[in-house]
Amino acid sequence: MAESLSVRIRHEVLDVDLSLPLEVDTPITVVFGPSGAGKTTLLRCIAGLAHPGDDAHIALGAQVWQQGQSTVPVRRRGIGYLFQDHALFPHLSVEANVAYGIAKLPQSLREQRVRTALENARAGHLLGRDTASLSGGEAQRVALARALASAPKLLLLDEPFSALDAPTRDQLRGELREILVATGTPALLVTHDRAEAWALADRVISLVDGGVQQIGSVEEVFNRPATVPAARAVGVENILRGEITERVGGNVEVRVGDLVLLTGNPEGLEVGESVALCVRAENVSLMSDAPTPTPAPNRFTARVTEIRERGSLHQIRVATNPVITAYALGSGSHSILQAGSLVTVDVVIERCHIIASAHAPTETS
Known part of the structure; x- marks a missing residue:
């Protein structure tokens, strides 16, 4: 032993x-x-x-x-x-x-x-x-x-x-x-x-x-x-304060500012509870916006507000409420995604993680 x-x-x-x-x-x-x-x-x-x-x-x-x-x-x-x-x-x-x-x-x-x-x-x-x-x-x-x-x-x-x-x-x-x-x-x-x-x-x-x-x-x-x-110590880029608003099968909807995001609920939290929703930037994908993007959970349109070069990746912030950070490959994305560009944002449901209210932040970060 x-x-x-x-x-x-x-x-x-x-x-x-x-x-x-x-x-x-x-x-x-x-x-x-x-x-x-x-x-x-x-x-x-x-x-x-x-x-x-x-x-x-x-x-x-x-x-x-x-x-x-x-x-x-x-x-x-x-x-x-x-x-x-x-x-x-x-x-x-x-x-x-x-x-x-x-x-x-x-x-x-x-x-x-x-x-x-x-x-x-x-x-x-x-x-x-x-x-x-x-x-x-x-x-x-x-x-x-x-x-x-x-x-x-x-x-x-x-x-x-x-x-x-x-x-x-x-x-x-x-x-x-x-x-x-x-x-x-x-x-x-x-x-x-x-x-x-x-x-x-x-x-x-x-x-x-x-x-x-x-x-x-x-x-x-x-x-x-x-x-x-x-979450902050391990570098989670998106830590969003919100509230569980609805159960959807085995998942829950969380309202964070103007957004409603679907995520799993491994802790069995209840509707009405305050939570922190954590999403790594690599689990947020951006696409140059089509005229009518196909509706889907965790998909929405927004404008790019900032692009920061991070070697082979670019860190991109989009003007949602709250602001969402994503990563995109620098070689192909820089000519397509410019500040002010309209993009379709997809947040991977399976990669959203919620932290119970006892550990949630006091303000959106």
């Missing part, structure tokens, strides 16, 4: 009480949230690098690391820690850096651990190299090997790829899960990068303003946020 990480911290920005099973076959729990949410503070408290307050409780299975003022030192927690900037010692060789945390092992075992850790981190080719000569990606591989060399019970990763260039970052993300599964190492990884969370997470903790908003799969947290702060 998998051990669980139990954390109760009420200190500074953090107000957290959670229990996480740490399974080796689904190893990565991502702590996701905006800057200032308390993500790094949470990791530092778990590691023992920051004091979590007098009422804190932190334990891994039966091992209690923090109970009030009683604390287990960092070196005895069996934790590996990978920082943003790799934190290698430039005056030491690659081997010496990897061996730094296992200096008390017999030399033969220590040397074997170093070789194995470098191979596991896909960095065996770096044996014998000077640390100062490493590229950013190579240095982060060595830092990962150092973290793995002590066979940690839990690996903590604080924005581990944020300082790397995009191609290197993508490559290391793709390999990290394979490495952690192969070594049987559960990990808690902090990021504010949505692409990183999607690429890596088996489970996501949504952390906003020091509080846990939601814990679930990446699909649940990003596509079915439990609260409005969670």
